[in-house]
Amino acid sequence: MARNTGGGQGSDAVVGAEVAATAVLDSRGVVVRWSPAAERLLGRPAAQVLGRPALDLLARPEPAVVAATRRALRGAPEVRSAVVTVRCGDGRLLELVLWAYPSTGPESPGAAPHWVVLAVEAAQMRRWEGDQAVMEGLFSQSPVGLLVTDTELRCVRRNVALERMTGIPTAERLGKRIGEALPGLSAEAIESQMQQVLDTGVPTMDFVHRGRTVADPEHEHVWSTSTFRLQDPAGAVLGLCHAVIDVTASYRAQERRTLLNEASLHIGTTLDVMRTAQELAEVAVPRLADTVTVDLLDAVVAGEAPEPGPVEDSVTLRRAAFRSTWRGHSRAAYAVGELSRFASSSPQARCMADLESRLVARLDYTADWLRDDARRVVGLRAAGAHSLMVVPLAARNVLMGVASFYRWQQPDPFDDEDLTLSAELASRAAVCIDNARRYTRESAASLALQRRLLPSELPELHAVEVAARYRPAGAESDVGGDWFDVIALSGARVALVVGDVPGHGIHASATMGRLRTAVNTLADLDIPPDELLTHLDDLVVRLAEEDGPSGSPPTGGTVTGTTCLYAVYDPVERSCTLASAGHYPPAVVHPDGNVEFPRLPAGPPLGLGGMPFETTELDLVDGTVLALFTNGLLLGRDPDIDVGLQALRRSLSHPDRPLEQICDQVAATLLPLRPPDDVALLVARTHALGADRVATWDLAADPAVVVDARSLAARKLTEWGLKEISFIAELVVSELVTNAIRYGLPPIRLRLIRGTNLICEVSDSSSTSPRLRRAGADDEGGRGLFLVAQLTQRWGTRYTPNGKTIWTELAAPHTM
Structure with a gap:
């Protein structure tokens, strides 16, 4: 059988009167009427068909069809349907579905019945039946x-699934808007979205809303909803179709x-x-929750390591965090x-x-454990916590x-999935807390080491008045290798030192301690600043070799690149001799x-x-203030060194203030x-020793002058x-002058400094x-x-160029 592959009108065309092929047969089965739709469907004009038996149109008159037709013509009253194959006017074979309806006109009630035959293309019929099944x-x-x-x-039809979702029978829902039938939903937003689709014809997809x-x-x-507009074949708007999926x-x-x-992004940022x-x-x-504690x-807060495993209920806890959407919680609790x-x-x-x-x-607020904690229960009950x-x-x-999670604003109680989620959050937070605890412990140890290695108090010297500040990075959480020192030298002189070891942590602090000790030892030798830095450079080279390429710990960096500034102030000469190693x-x-x-x-690091x-060498007048610092002071607020230098210049521009006040001002401005x-900062105000505090005499290389030296002193x-x-003092002068005359070379000079x-x-x-040395009993x-x-x-002993x-x-007596 041939099938028509063109001219189909869709399922709407099947049920439309304008596309149904209609014919009227008399009692003998002869075609007496032929509709325009029949002409179009079979391609046969009425003149070719009228007056001919309908069976002549069949391409293959099957016996069953012929027999059924003859029985119908003998007066069977029921409606008959059949599938037949007909030959179109152009020779094509077309499969049709026929319906035959007996009809007796009112003008001849006793006459044999006529038959009204409706015909639809079988392929089109199958599409219509499929559409009906889908619907x-x-x-x-x-x-x-x-x-x-x-x-x-307003609702005109809804399916069984939507009835189950809402719990409202369809009979009660018909003729009502969403806001009238389902007050527990955000009806205003849903209907606004539906009206927009109705007005514009633009469908919406995945419009999400929630409710009960x-x-x-x-x-x-x-729920996720999609909405599209319904129109008839002529384009007239009939309404909307609203599809709903529960995506909870x-x-x-x-x-x-x-x-x-x-x-993972917001927990453990510090x-x-x-x-x-x-x-x-x-x-x-x-x-997840309305209140979390x-x-x-x-011990964890202090950075200590608790014992592994569970703990007893008598352990001491400290409230580390509290957050709630309710502001009425008791702050005391x-x-x-x-x-x-x-x-x-x-x-x-x-x-x-x-x-x-x-x-x-x-x-259950009657539970014993809640009654035992009355202060907390007052807040929970007042908030309405239920889970x-x-x-x-x-x-x-x-x-x-x-960690405790409470719900009071969200009406749904916690479930097992919420518990799994909270456990996952807590697990991630616990790792971060443990890392922070370990860091706190290391930082505390580094800070304690740093403070022990830095001067516990500055000496009181006549040559300089001093004040200092040390600030670890990160508000005392990340100490490094910056240091300062004030060292009393011979001849009323004083050495001022600042240095910076690269890196942070215990390694940097320990290295700083070794270098500070080395500087103090070298300073006791009274060697010039450039020579002292040379010896210190050799020590740093040896320390770097000890660490080796793979020996540098992860927190400490390397000792190479350490900077140091060493200055010696002589209050008698009113001079300051400085040498810098990259500082x-x-x-x-x-x-x-x-x-x-x-x-x-520019000395190298x-x-x-x-x-x-x-x-x-700098000549300094009495009352000059020297400020020695590490680079962290200049980079505290701005990466531009010039900005830091200008800020430091402004902070130091009033040297008549107490040094402690100057230090505070510098720290507040730059850090x-x-x-x-x-950051290490050392501030010193110089005090010169005038001629009234120094006495100098040139002596001849003659043992007889020892008596004169004692008298002068x-x-x-x-x-x-x-x-x-x-x-x-006379005894000391006598011994030193005698020693110089006996073992030294002229000229000989005696100097007393008060x-x-x-x-x-x-x-x-x-x-x-x-x-x-110790002399023997018989030595003279x-x-x-x-x-x-x-x-x-x-x-x-202090060596000089001469x-x-x-x-x-x-x-000296305190009355000085």
């Missing part, structure tokens, strides 16, 4: 909810994935234990930083005892605390407030080896709360009011250094230096 399935079997509305958005229905009033559901499960799963992703706990609370509220073991305790029967205590999460879907989850904060089998020059603040940064020879260092690098001490120590202590110096042009000499060492506080100087210090 029937959509409204009876489809899991997708369907709603058909009129142009006033009669079918499940205890839980909130999420997938929506919540996506929310959980999103929340976990945000948690290495601060308390801040990390607060980040957990901030992520969970209000997405995080309680940590007190939820204050961050305060100690917190839980009843032994509480979910929190049981959670810490077995490291298992707890879910309390409905809070609770408690999860342990454990990482690497170490319990660090417990910033000091700020020199003159008494009139003018601030300058002197140009120093320590550890490069083989590079020379040079000295620079943020959390400086990016550690005695008169000067009497003049200075130091008669109490005159005897000891500083904080009495300084006695004897110089000669020999470079031979005296040695302290050799006891001079031993006697000097016993009578003085300090003594030593020889050497033997110096001693004697404690």
Whole structure:
């Protein structure tokens, strides 16, 4: 049988009268009427068909069809249908579905019946039947909810799935808008979206809304809806079709994935234990819970390592975080930083005892564990908390605390999926808290080491008045290798030192301690600043070789690249000799407030080896302020060095203030709360020793002048009011001058300096250094230096370009 492949009109055309092929047969089966639709369908005009038997149109008159037709013509009253194959006017074979209806006209009631025959192309009929089956399935079997509305958005038809979703029978829903039938939904937003589709004809996809229905009033559901406009073949608007899918499960799963992703980004942004706990609370509220509290073991907050495994219920906890959408919570009950305790029967205590999460879907305020914690219960009851989850904060089998999640605003209680999600959040937070705890412990150890290695207090010297500040990076959480020092030298001189070891942590602090000790040892040798830096450079090279390429710990960096500034101030000469190893020059603040940064020879950082260092000498008037600092001071607020230098210049421009006030002003101006690098600042105000405090005599290389030297020293001490120590001073002068005459070379010079202590110096042009030794019982000499060492506080040798100087210090009366 041939099939027509053109001219189909769709399912709407099948049921339209204008496309139905109609013929009227008389009682003998002869065609007496032939409709225009029949002419178009078969391609035969009425003139070719009228008056002919209808059976002649069949291409293959099957016996069953012929027999059925004859029985119908004999007067069978029922409607008949059949599938036949006819030959069209152009020779094509066309399969048709026929319906035959008997009809007796009112003008001849007793006459034989005529037959009205309707014919539809079989292929078109099958499409229409398929469409009908689809429509029937959509409204009876489809899991997708369907709603058909009129142009006033009133329900005219809905399917079984939508009836199950809403819990409202279709009979009660017909003729009503969504807002009238389902008040638990956001009807205004839904109807606004539907009206827009009705007005524009532009369909909408995946419009998400949430709410509660009669079918499940205890839980909130999420639906995704799509809406398109219905029109007839002429384009007239009939209404809307609204498809609804319940996506609650997938929506919540996506929310959980999103929340976990945000948690990975927002929890653990710092290495601060308390801040990390607060980040957990901030992520969970209000997405998962309405109120979250995080309680940590007190040892964890302090950076200590708890014992592995569960803990007893008597452990001390500290409130590390609290966040809630309700502002009426008692601050006394939820204050961050305060100690917190839980009843032994509480979910929190049981959670810490077995490291298992707890879910309390409905809070029972008559429970013993709630009654034992009346202060917290007052806040929970006032907020209307109805559901609770408690999860342990454990990482690497170490319990660090417990997190409690409450719901009071969200009406749905927590479920098992919420418990799984909270446990995942807590697990991630616990790892971050443990990392922060370990960092806190290391930082505390580094800070303690740093403070022990830095000067505990600055010395009180006549030559300079000093004040200092040290600020670790990150608000005392990331110490480094910056240091400062004030070292008393011979001749009332003083050494001012600042240095910067690269890196942070214990390694940098320990390296700084080694270098500071080395500087103090080298300073005791009274060598020039450039020579001291040369020896220090050799030490750094050896330390770098000890570390090796693979020996550098992860927190410490390398010792190579250490910078240092070493300055020696002589109050007698009123001069300052400086040498720099890759360090910033000091700020020199003159008494009139003018601030300058002197140009120093660009010495290399320590550890490069083989590079020379040079000295620079500055003449300083009495009252000049020197500010030595590390680079972290200039880079605290702005990466531009020039900006930092200008800010430092402004902060130092009033040198008449107390040094402590100057230090505070510099720190407040140049340093943020959390400086990016550690900072060392040393400020010194110079005090010159005038001629009235220094006495100098040139002596002949004759043993007879020893008596004269003693007399000169005695008169000067009497003049200075130091008669109490005159005897000891005379004895020291006698021994030193005798030693210079006997073993040294002329010229010989005696100098007394009245500083904080009495300084006695004897110089000669020999470079031979005296040695302290114990004389035998029978020796006639050799006891001079031993006697000097016993009578003085300090003594030593200082080499000069023209020889050497033997110096001693004697404690002077406090009346000085």
